[in-house]
Amino acid sequence: MTITIILAAAIMLILALLMGYVLGWANVKFHVFVDPRITAISKALPGANCGGCGYVGCNEYAEAIVNDGADVNLCAPGGDGTAEAIAEIMGVEIGSSIPSRPVVHCSAISSQRLKQNEYLGEQTCTAANLVAGVQGCVYGCLGFGDCIDACDYHAIKIIDGLAQIDYQNCVGCGACVKACPRNIISMVPFKSNKILAVKCASKDFGKEVSDVCEVGCIGCKACAKNSERFTMDGNVPVIDYENYDPENDSMDIVLEKCPREMLIWVGRDVS
């Protein structure tokens, strides 16, 4: 009996040693070389896996930087700090990165929207957008907050039925742009902390706009006549952000001429 127990123990021990040796050998032999830079970049990235850079996740982006030479400044949540850290790891210079931030092209709070009807359906913008007559304006914000659900950074609030972006928290991932069924949120390059934005998306003529909204753009073209930065698209002005330089372009005259106060400074307060 004793010899059986001793033999059993000895055989298990020998087997364990043998298997351990084989696996240890295989571990060295089949070692997969992972570029240390990929590991370092993965650590430098915020790890939010938001997809804002255009890759599936932070690890994919790190691999793309090292293997395919992707730009180091694509990470919106990480911002300049992350870009600098990655640039240091890769030993490259950062191109100047202008952050993109969303702008809501609507400024009417719910009391300023006319011809509203009671809507009792599912309380999401996507559902309400399918129903005619929830409110007079078919372009403006519905205020059910699909964009809030899309935002991972608590950077959107609905105030008085209008989506407002908190630029202190916003990282520019663009999730809200995709979430809005009326496509009134667009990404805009913020060349300084505060820039001008057109806060209306209505393409209707002035009469129809003033029928359904107290504040909407009536398409008077005053801005386009006074500044070459503005062009009319349908009946709504569009700012040429490519050439727009918020530091040097003086927009005082345009702001003065706009009868509906449709041009609004957006962005964060400089702290």
Place this chain on the structure above:
Amino acid sequence: MDYVGSLILLAINAALINNFVLHYFVGICPFVGVSRRVDVALGMGLAVTFVITIAAFLSWTLTWFVLQPNAPLTSWIVHTINPNSEMVVDLSILNYIVYIFVIASSVQFVEMFVRKFHPPLYKSLGVYLPLITTNCAILFACLEIMKHVSGVGAGAWTLDKALILGFFGGIGFLIAIVLMAGIREELDLCDVPAPLKGAGITMIIAGILAMAFMGFTGVDSGLAGILMRGGG
């Protein structure tokens, strides 16, 4: 020729007639879990075949030389210590733990191998690769081999039979999982009734597939007749 005939019979038996998945119903979890796409299913099937063959080799070797009652190694040790001893050392109690141990080690080995040489396969197999460790089809093969080796006496299986059972058992698993993946790929295009979507229809397909394989039952006796007669 009789001997070769019995080997062929054993191979067909393991792969088709007594298919591990569809006749004994072992190894169901990867069968359902990894059968979404044919190429991944093929990779899984090949990985299982590889592991099962290695495990069959190791388990036969260990059972034959070490674990069975009066095995060569143990009886040699006993006789070296005390030449007059009539004692029979039986280490069969170690069977299960040794098999699990061997399977786990070979799965680890395969994982490292696949990670090194087939990174896309490694990615697509995901968590199911380490899960081969707990794949009951492999333990089943080991136990089947044990049944025919440990304490059988004269009719005990030789190594080639154990290897054929392991390898063709794995091939049987491969056939079953690839068939399943093919059907499920086509099924994505079908209008499955809402209550049956997902797991429900998968179970029904698996059942029908198992019934189809039941059609092989009884083929072995006829086949044995042909093979043995042909061998003369």
